Amino acid sequence: LRELRSGSPSPHSSSSASSPAPQNGTLQRLPGAIIIGVRKGGTRALLEMLNLHPDVEVAKAEVHYFNVEEHFHRGLSWYRSQMPFTLPSQLTVEKTPGYFSAPLAPARVWDMNPAVRLLLIVRDPAERVVSDYTQVLHNRLTRHKPYQPLEELLLQKGHINPKYKALQRSLYHQHLSRWLEVFPRDQIHVVDGDALIRDPFPELKKAERFLLLPPKINPSNFYYNTTKGFYCMLTAGHDKCLDESKGRPHAPLSVQAFKQLCHYFRKPNKLFFEMVGRSFSWC
Numbered sequence: 001l002r003e004l005r006s007g008s009p010s011p012h013s014s015s016s017a018s019s020p021a022p023q024n025g026t027l028q029r030l031p032g033a034i035i036i037g038v039r040k041g042g043t044r045a046l047l048e049m050l051n052l053h054p055d056v057e058v059a060k061a062e063v064h065y066f067n068v069e070e071h072f073h074r075g076l077s078w079y080r081s082q083m084p085f086t087l088p089s090q091l092t093v094e095k096t097p098g099y100f101s102a103p104l105a106p107a108r109v110w111d112m113n114p115a116v117r118l119l120l121i122v123r124d125p126a127e128r129v130v131s132d133y134t135q136v137l138h139n140r141l142t143r144h145k146p147y148q149p150l151e152e153l154l155l156q157k158g159h160i161n162p163k164y165k166a167l168q169r170s171l172y173h174q175h176l177s178r179w180l181e182v183f184p185r186d187q188i189h190v191v192d193g194d195a196l197i198r199d200p201f202p203e204l205k206k207a208e209r210f211l212l213l214p215p216k217i218n219p220s221n222f223y224y225n226t227t228k229g230f231y232c233m234l235t236a237g238h239d240k241c242l243d244e245s246k247g248r249p250h251a252p253l254s255v256q257a258f259k260q261l262c263h264y265f266r267k268p269n270k271l272f273f274e275m276v277g278r279s280f281s282w283c
């Protein structure tokens with residue numbers, strides 16, 4: 001438990017677990033838990049909701065340490081400097097959805113701390129593709145860059161184009177198998193992102209248990225915001241919804257193309273269900 005809380009590095013890593021600059025008895029510590037993905041799975045919602053717990057402090061921005069070479073080569077002291085200040089009893093959590101599909105990330109995370117707890121939040125992979133495209137589209141429109149319609153990227157001569165990056169990011173079994181080459185299954189907790197949208201509290205309870213945290217998150221920490229169309233958070237009189245980049249209207253896709261997408265994911269989903277030992281009611 002102590003190792004989990006302090007995020008102690010493995011004997012192979014060169015730096016110590018906490019920064020040398022204390023602030024009111026607090027230090028910056030390596031994370032004891034990381035939300036590794038998936039992109040557009042609900043990683044921000046999960047991080048902010050875990051942050052409701054008094055024993056949890058989170059890195060506000062995505063750190064991209066294990067998946068971006070330039071960051072990784074800055075070393076663990078740089079990584080630690082991106083973390084919040086915490087007391088020894090608190091758990092530091094960071095989220096970078098890009099870790100999940102980054103080939104070198106599993107071994108690098110293990111080298112940092114083989115006892116680190118990993119959270120993976122998944123969502124219907126077909127919906128995730130549309131969400132992923134919608135985000136890229138939004139970024140391109142904001143920068144006045146040209147863009148292709150989703151259907152053009154997704155289909156080639158009427159068939160699913162397996163080279164489309166957003167599609168590949170939804171092949172959860174492929175990415176998870178790399179993590180399972182390095183980490184034992186029980187060190188990776190799978191969160192149902194669709195369930196988190198419908199009713200966050202039960203998913204948060206399970207995550208709390210997995211992280212060995214005392215049960216402090218309550219149903220009263222959540223309320224459904226009809227304007228936002230999502231659950232928002234309430235703590236100590238503060239009301240917090242995620243920003244407008246979360247829960248955007250999705251880009252249009254024909255019913256036929258969406259059906260093809262669902263069909264395409266049938267086999268990969270089955271492999272993923274076998275890997276995690278549970279199934280999800282995806283399209």
Ligand SMILES: Nc1ncnc2c1ncn2[C@@H]1O[C@H](COP(=O)(O)OS(=O)(=O)O)[C@@H](OP(=O)(O)O)[C@H]1O
Nearest residue numbers: 039040041042043044045131230231242246247248
């Ligand atoms: N409570 C609450 N409020 C708002 N949004 C919520 C919430 N819970 C889950 N979600 C879903 O989170 C999706 C975005 O996922 P991520 O945060 O992982 O996206 S990102 O990869 O960091 O860009 C986002 O996906 P889209 O709806 O496709 O935008 C949301 O559906």
